Amino acid sequence: MFSRYNDNNHPAYIKASVSAKKEIKRAKKNFESKLCENIKKDTKSFYAYVRSQSKSSVKVGPLVEESGSSVTDSKQMAEVFDHHFSSIYTQEDMSSLPAPEQIFHGKDSEFLTNITVDVETVKKKLQSLRPDKASGPDDIPPRLLCELSEELCQPLAVILQKSMEEGVVPEDWKLANVCPVFKKGSKAQAVNHRPISLTSQVCKLFEFIIRGALVDHLERNHLIKDSQHGFRRGRSCLTNLLEFLDKVTCSVDARDNIDVVYLDFAKAFDKIPHCSLIKKLEAHSIRGNILTWITDWLKGRKQRVCLHGIYSCWQTVWSGVPQGSVLGPVLFLIFINDLDCNITSTILKFADDTKLISIVNNDDDSTLLQHDLAILENWTHSWQMEFNIDKCKVMHVGRTNVHSIYHMMNNIELGTTSEEKDLGVSVSDDLKKSKHCAYAYSKANRTLGMIERTF
Secondary structure, eight states: OOOOOOOOHHHHHHHHHHHHHHHHHHHHHHHHHHHHHHTTTTTHHHHHHHHOOOOOOOOOOOEEEEOOEEEOOOOHHHHHHHHHHTTTOOOTOOOOOOOOOOOOSOOGGSSSSSOOOOOHHHHHHTSOOTTOOOOOOTTOOOOHHHHHHHHHHHHHHHHHHHHHHOHHHHHHGGEEEEEOOOOOOOTOOGGGEEEEOOOOHHHHHHHHHHHHHHHHHHHHOOOOOOOOOOOOOOOOOOOOOOOOHHHHHHHHHHTOOOEEEEEEEHHHHHHHHHHHHHHHHHTTTHHHHHHHHHHHHHOOOOEEEETEEEEEEEEEEOOOOTTTHHHHHHHHHHTTGGGGOOSSEEEEEETTTEEEEEOSSHHHHHHHHHHHHHHHHHHHHHHHHHOOOGEEEEEESSTTOOOOOOTTTTTEEEESSSSEETTEEEEEOOOOHHHOOOOOHHHHHHHHHHHHHOO
């Protein structure tokens, strides 16, 4: 209408403009309604739209180097992240590898040694891939694999079966693009970011198959201790918290005093020594072709940091399991499975988040808890893991608690806390939930504000 009459005030133009605005508003409302309806299935699209409507941009950088200078260039920031992530690896001491606790006591015939890759399984895994996931360094997108599942399932099954039989992992599958994901603290510090690895989608498909066989073997033979609630079927943050609060509240009702030690591993997933992990896999009766394949999958890995489309140099990965991989969490559970051996106190784990709980009514009880802490510390020395002593805290619960002092790491006194964030729930020493309710109310308010601003 404007082109026809060349007049903003012409009645035909005004009528067409009003009609167009109504249609745009209706289309936007329908689009937002669909986003809200599908939020359970597709949270990624929902929050992408929220970010697009937000005035504040969330981006990495600028960073502050150890020298104190500020870095804003994407290439330089990628190199700073790359240097930090490479500096936390464990150089394994091959001269004195400890013998792991023998977890499996069954027959040799019950060992997990091999898996068979069939076409139907590969086809199902291809069809279950999420098309919106990122591809790895090989640039093979999951959408391609998903939509061509009928054509690719046969050749991929042959490749995967051959890889398993020979125990050889293609070099492309050992490469990873690392994205720094902010945790908490100052965003200007590289140490406050977690390295998430984007690896080959084809390799992840094979990892799904191997993980299924590993989990089935571990659960069928009851090899993972009941203290572990992370990455397990039928267990979660909820079961961990229920068991913890049941133990604590029952003890308080019985007029006992409880000391809870919150333990924090330093960069746990990145510090696992590979040879020690292989020994622990053997102790869990994982042998043969599967063990050979996992060994080759762990060794010779390389990664580079990707930031704003800019890449750092390739770096060799000396230790750890890739965060963002499918096999990584299961291998981590196997590695720390014997953490609670010889411990008299109650221990609860959710992946690397560990709590030590003990009734402490007198000096003898506190001595036993200190002895358990010494056992855990010896375990970390033997397996080349470390506790972040600054984040290890003690909470004293009970009206007549004597507030015993505990030490770790060369006689360093552990700090005390009256409130701790435990798997998303604020726990206080008086066991009241008012602070957590206030936190939940505040979080809900922020979410409502976000919805009001966006939709």
